[in-house]
Amino acid sequence: MxxxxxxxxxxxxxxxxxxxxxxxxxxxxxxxxxxxxxxxxxxxxxxxxxxxxxxxxxxxxxFILPNGRGPKSVPSGQTPERADIALKRVGPGNGYPLEPTGDPMADGVGPASWAPREDIPELDWKGHPKIIPMRTTEFVHAAGFDPRGMPVISGDKVEVGTVTDMWVDEPEQLVRYLEYTLSAEHGGGSRIVPITLARIWMGKVFVKSLYAHNFAGIPTTASETQVTKLEEDKISAYYAGGYLYASEARQEPLL
Structure with a gap:
């Protein structure tokens, strides 16, 4: 068988x-x-x-990037890490905490740190900048509080400027930033604040993370009608870092 x-x-x-x-x-x-x-x-x-x-x-x-932005190779062709960061280690070995050596909000360290993203705007599928001021679009304010014209109030209850416009994410149809003009004594010029770090209440826009003396140092945008990915990271980091670094008192223990 x-x-x-x-x-x-x-x-x-x-x-x-x-x-x-x-x-x-x-x-x-x-x-x-x-x-x-x-x-x-x-x-x-x-x-x-x-x-x-x-x-x-x-x-x-x-990878061949769309909208004529050329090729990008990874991992070796990725954006290099930030160098010469103003931090020092408090102990001799790896893993010890790092503490700032200068102005942490200006240096972009700790909670105010940012990543070296590309200094170009984020684009939609048509190749247009996604985030633009409402004044350059056909969007209109339809419901809720319109913050334009409202005063901007700092974390120490000082009026530092006036809201002039809203920046919208056109594809997502969301407000991403509020644009406001600073008063001369607080630095002057225009700044934008992430809508998630502003509170609209009783006819005012509160930015609690920063005190009045911090507003002059807020990073600005190179263009009046668009914001790059690097600028977004730096601006958001500055506001967020203020929750710890806006004053020395905020860095002390609560108890």
Missing amino acids: VEPFFGNFDLASLTLWLFYGFFALLIFYIQRENMREGYPMTDDDGNEAANQGPFPVPEDKT
């Missing part, structure tokens, strides 16, 4: 082991693709970390 080719072969077991192998390769592939940003890792001093993890950094992959 001739033994069949698969007579004593367990096809179910083979299928299971093939699945195990496929799943292991899938995890390896996904983990390497996940390492296209932020790798190779560096330590607190900016040197390449000795332990990069169990998976090797992937080979470069080049």
